[in-house]
Amino acid sequence: MKPKLGRIKCVVWDLDNTVWDGILLEDGDVKLRDEVAEEIRRLDELGVLHSVASRNDRDAAMAKLREFGLADYFLYPQINWNAKSGSIEQIAKSINIGLDAIAFVDDQPFEREEVSHVLPAVLTVDALGDLPTILRQDEFRPKFVTDESRIRREMYQAAAQRDQIEQEYSGTSEEFLATLDMKFTISRAQEADLQRAEELTVRTNQLNSTGRTYSYEELDALRTSPDHLLLVASLTDRYGSYGKIGLALVERGKPAWHLRMMLMSCRVMSRGVGTVLLNHIMGLAKADGAKLRAEFVETGRNRMMYVTYAFAGFTEVERDGSHLVFESDLATIQPPPAYLVVETD
Known part of the structure; x- marks a missing residue:
């Protein structure tokens, strides 16, 4: 079977005799493997994330990674004495x-x-193999490298900072969200958005209404079609940008508009913005005097989208195996949460 292009989103590294030559707690003076450091930096530029699963002393290992200038590349490093699978x-x-989006190098x-x-x-992956060749195979090579790819690690690091602050916050979840100064922006997709839009259809699983992927060329044709509306959503807060985190495709018509695809990045699952894009589309359809129908395909991983439609007042009107159609008469459309500013073009 041909490897799936760009399926690896995170490379998890062992440390001893992998990132560096030698065993830290025995040799003390270990030597960085330059070809490994080069691959870590190269993949980071492509938007591939990195982490660590190492049986080691955490403080000593992190100090050595800082000495080598690599500590900031690793998200949620697991440096302990547990089984690597658990890490x-x-x-x-x-x-x-x-x-299935993880590669482990040891x-x-x-x-x-x-x-x-x-x-x-x-x-x-065998760390003693030809890593520069292995890590250039299709699984590690995204089809597109977008502006967001290059800052993906920084966005995850900002998310970790938010999570830490949230854990320390003593008020309610809604009170915490109100401190973030969030702005949700919805706009019609432009040509410059299409690489990220295709990437979203490939990378998003849990909050994807149909699981279907769209190519750059398909999205460009739909973007310029008079019968379709292709929308992108972005989110920012006081800690920075989440990037483009939502995508929706609507086919306009009478008596109903058809929501062919809607997805949201998992990065915003805890931010209470999951229904904002859907409610905006509901408002547009209602203003046009139409009902709204929404396609849903059960993928085994997108149960949350089924729940999203149900909470928004949609009812199931058709079912053919795993393919469902929901419909709303748009009698009730929820306003955006009070802690969020929504901007539209």
Whole structure:
């Protein structure tokens, strides 16, 4: 089977005899593997994330990574004495990605086999192999490198900062969200948005109404079609930008508009903005004197989108296997939350 282009979203690295030559707690003076550092920086530029799963002393290992200038590249590093499979599961949970989007690099066959046995979806890589060649294979090569790809790590780091502040916040969740000064922007897709739009259809699973992917060329044709409306949504707050985090495709008509696709990045699941784009589309359809129908395809991972439609007042009107159609008469449209400013073009 041909490898799926760009399926790896995060590379998890062992440290001893992987990122550096030698065993830190035995040798002390370990030597950075320059080809590894180069690959970490190169993949980071492409938007591929990095983390660590290492059996080591955390303080000593992090100090060495800082000395080598690499500490900031690793999100949610798991440096402990636990099984590597457990560390990888924690990383996937923290980043909110599937295990099939992770590659694990380790020099020890036992560690790779343990991970393969417990987490068969994870791609394991021999750290002593030809890493520059292996890490340039299709699984590690995204189709597009967008502006957001280059700052993806920084966006996750900002998210971690928000999460930490939220954990320390003593008020309610809604009170915390009100402190973020969030602005949600909805606009018609422009040509400059299309690479990120295609990337969203490929990368988004849990908050994707149909699971369908669209190519750049398909999205460009729909963007310019008089019968369709292609919308993109962005989110910012006091800590920075979340980037373009939402996409919707509507086919306009009478007596009903048809919402062919709607998706939201998992990065904003906890920000209470999941229905803002849907409610905006509902308002547009109502203003046009139409009902709104919405397609939904059960993928096994997008149950949250089913719930989103149900809470928005949609009812199921058609079902053919895993393909459903919801409909709303638009009698009730929820306003955006009070802690959010919504801007539209």
